[in-house]
Amino acid sequence: MVHGKKRGSGRSYDSLSGHCSMIGTETGKVLGFSVRSKYCKMCDEATRKGVQAKTHDCRMNWDGSAKAMEQDMVVEMVQSIKSKGSNVGTIIADDDTTTIARLRKSVDPNIKKMSDKNHVKKNIANALYQLKAKHKKLTPKVIKYLINCLNYMLCQNQDNPKGVENGLEAVGRHPFGDHSFCDKSWCSHKENASKKYSSLPFGKPLKDIPLQTDLTDLMKVYKKQSQKLSKLGSTQGNESFNKSVASKAPKSHFYSGTSSLNVRVAASVAQKNDGQCYLIKVNNNIGLSPGVHTKRLAILRDLQARKRRAISITRKEKIRRIQLRNRRVKRNAVKEMCEGTSYSCQIDLQDHQDIVEIPSAPVPPEVHCNIPNTAKVICFDLETTSL
Ligand SMILES: [Zn+2]
Ligand SMILES: [Zn+2]
Incomplete structure (x- = not known):
């Protein structure tokens, strides 16, 4: 099993170079890497002067768009492993590219694809935060609770698409007090209906019906992907490798014009493996x-x-x-909360800016009040509303 991952220079898709690594899930070692470069300093200079370039270690090997680099590199790496007599059965990558379709077309039609766990989780979290704009009750605390539920559910139901479907249904109901899809193994409310929700506000189930409808709709979208969601892999090894490359070839420096970048990526590979x-x-x-x-x-x-x-x-x-x-x-x-708004998009253009700082709570003076021992104790309770 391998991961494929490209690192361009940030999110701008006009980068001059990119690299890609392939890491085995069992060993955690880099099995293959590749670098694509669109620019060569020597060639560029020669063209500018209108002369023939001197013989040099030219690493320019790409003149397509930066977006297509990753696919080309993955195809090359899988092909090279195949030519050495091994077979790549499954690749783990994010869902943002058409790499797998190209791989199936040009290398192996039977190659399988797994989605990356972290990308899937991030997408779900983004979808929940989008719902937040519409529903006031969907506070960050509730969102975190829902994300945790989904994470546990996905972890427990790997290789079990039916379980994922059931779990998604349960995530849409359990926080609202409906435990018809819950399982005894993880939901204690099934046996003790009055048990408190330790992670929800006031320990009570949510009551917002429009929110529940939207949440169930969202879960329905993911239900269609249950096959995919029950087979998740991780490209964390590649992320850590990319960090190592970033330390050897910082983005603030330009290394794409010479073989320097290739050497730096190769050094990162050696460091990761050895x-x-x-x-x-x-x-x-x-x-x-x-x-x-x-x-x-x-x-x-x-x-x-x-x-x-x-x-x-x-x-x-x-x-x-x-x-x-x-x-x-x-x-x-x-x-x-205490500092008021200090940083927000285009805040300086607004007429009213809240810059008054709320002072921290004063410490009550310690005075002995001389309460007689015979005084009666009265208890009172202050109930605040959620408004
Ligand atoms: Zn060159
Ligand atoms: Zn439940």
């Missing part, structure tokens, strides 16, 4: 004795990376990450 110790191997290969410090640092960095990876996949660490993120979001929301 760890930082690839530097020592390169040194050996070109007849240099690796420096003592280089060697020591490479080994140390590899150790650190292994340790970090081992810790980051433990349950405890995952919970800690979620808690940290929640705390940050909460603190930020409180601060933003």
Whole structure:
């Protein structure tokens, strides 16, 4: 199984170069990579001067549009693996390209495609945030709850399209107190109908009927994709590889005009497959004795990376990450509320700008009130509305 992923220079589709990596799901190693470049400094200079270019290591290999780069690279990589005697059975990629159709046409008509988990989740979240404009009750808290429900549901129903369909139906009903599609294994409300919803406002089910209608409609759209949703893969390895490339070839610098970019991408591949110790191997290969410090640092960095990876996949660490993120979001929301609007699209063009800061709550003075022990205790409760 492999992933295919292209990194252009940001979201602008007129980039001069792009690279693509193919990573095996079992090993996490880069099985193939490719670079497309539309521009060569030497060739360009020669054309400008109207002379013949000197012999050089020309890496210009693309004159199509930047959008078509990814497909071309994926086809090339799959073909090259095939020519070495192995077969690519399934590719995992996002749903934004026609790569798979091209692969089926030019390499292997039986090749399968899996959608990337994170892209699917992001699309669902975007659809929910769009509903938010229409429904006041759909607060960020509720959206987060729904996204969590969907994530759990998708994780538990891999290879089970019927389960995904049922789960989508349940996500449209369970938050509204209708548990007809819920399962005992995850819904405790089935046995105890009066149980509180720990993640919904006031612990109560939602009551907004128009919201429920819209949500069920949205789920119906995804229900048609149940086959796809029950077979999700991940291109996270490619994302991490792209980060490594970005550190070796920052976008703020221009490397697309020479072979520099190709070398930098290749170095990232070596680092991903062999760890930082690839530097020592390169040194050996070109007849240099690796420096003592280089060697020591490479080994140390590899150790650190292994340790970090081992810790980051433990349950405890995952919970800690979620808690940290929640705390940050909460603190930020409180601060933003107090500070008034400070940043918004075209806010400077508006007549009225709310820049008054709400002061933090005063600390009550600690005075001993001399309450006699014989005084009667009265309890009262303040009920606020959601308005
Ligand atoms: Zn050239
Ligand atoms: Zn339920």
